[in-house]
Amino acid sequence: MAGLLSQGERWVRPYRLTPMPRWRLVCFAHAGGSASFFRDWASALPADIDLLAIQYPGREDRFGEACLSDMPSLAEAASVALRGYADRPLALFGHSLGAVVAYEVAVRLAQQAIAVEQLFVSAHPAPQCQRGGQLHSGTDQALLDDVRRLSGRPNPLLEDPALCQMFLPSLRHDYQIVETYSRAAPQPLNSRITVFYPEQDPEIDLDEALAWQAASLQPLHLQRWQGEHFYLIEQRQALLDALAASLLGRRPLTSPALEEAL
Template sequence: MPRWRWVCFAHAGGSASFFRDWVHALPADIDLLAIQYPGREDRFSEPCLTDMQRLADGAAHALSCYTDRPLVLFGHSLGAVVAYEVAMRLEQRAIAVDHLFVSAHPAPQRQRGGQLHLGPDAALLDDVRRLSDRPNALLENPALCELFLPSLRNDYRIVETYTCTQPRPLKSRIGVFYPEQDPQIEFDEAKAWQAASRQPLHLQRWQGGHFYLVEQRQALIDAIVATLLTLSPSLKETCQ
């Protein structure tokens, strides 16, 4: 039986398969799960969700029967605030999250907003290129872009319309991964995650841009595992 269940939340336009190879880099006592947002891959036939509340509600419900082991949540970019919202919902149901790790995204109360989700397809794709550190063949393939754009646009709508004037502080510890060359987040926006937890914030700086975790995947995984090894989670009753 695993000691922890590590749940991953992808970036805008991303999917569960982004984390597929991570399982091979984890210790045997960590069970890796990834939330699949509607409208992509094996959920392609389902309509995309257009607001944070419905997305977080669905993810929290899906996790409610995976609580026989302590939960650890990790979210990158859009996934960071989705993971926070899910952690808040689980806590309201008396389901503890041992640790929340957030990557490359401002704190809930420091959202930047935006209008790209209302603009042309070309502007959305240009923004993805701006944030990518390497060429992406998908962006240059018109047929694939046509399949990819609806979920991308809806994800941008979710993150650009998400507001949280005052975050509800979690009991969970929060670890923040701050890529120093990422145009999507400033240092003070990373530090502002402190308002989302009752415990002291743990912030780590990383070299690289928005998708630093692609090149530094193993280092990121090692950093999270090292943090988990400092915890002493108590096992919970199996979900019936």
């Protein structure tokens, strides 16, 4: 069945598509995550922002497909899939692993003369500041323990051995992508980059957040958030308000984020 679907149908989940949106917001999930993480954002965003999410292979409705384990393959396939949606202004949002996937997709779209006007990167160091790691080649228990460390809350999925066995292959491949990804220097984009920086997140420090400036020819915008790695779950509506404010040029009524133009 997968072979009969177009690249766009396999990779892109259009959670809201309208005839004349002001923006198309495309979301990229964290390691072990999937497109459905973003599904309910559609009802909480303004009606003139379309919502799409990229579905990595090896999970949910792509469970029967082989997982990818390197950034170039993942970013190239996702960028090809998005070409059919580039008739409206594109904004990309990526959390954790998804931040650097979104950046690499933006690079590839730019090479095809498709502009990504806005790139939102959340809770992940700049491309030239990758920390590496070996968890992808370690034990299942070590991988699951790292997910528990980052989640900061009970997760029933991690306590069910059968579900864990289904979840582990995609998780391990995602960790391999992020732990082996590196760029000596980023390729600067014309995109405006906004960094969402959770101040209590052990996966990123302020210098690593500010280093995203090297990836853009525009002034960097930094938004500081109270919270740890998955701050965007607890502060979901505030985050969506911040996205809408940036895209539509209006200030959210209430938001714990502090934006700095650098």
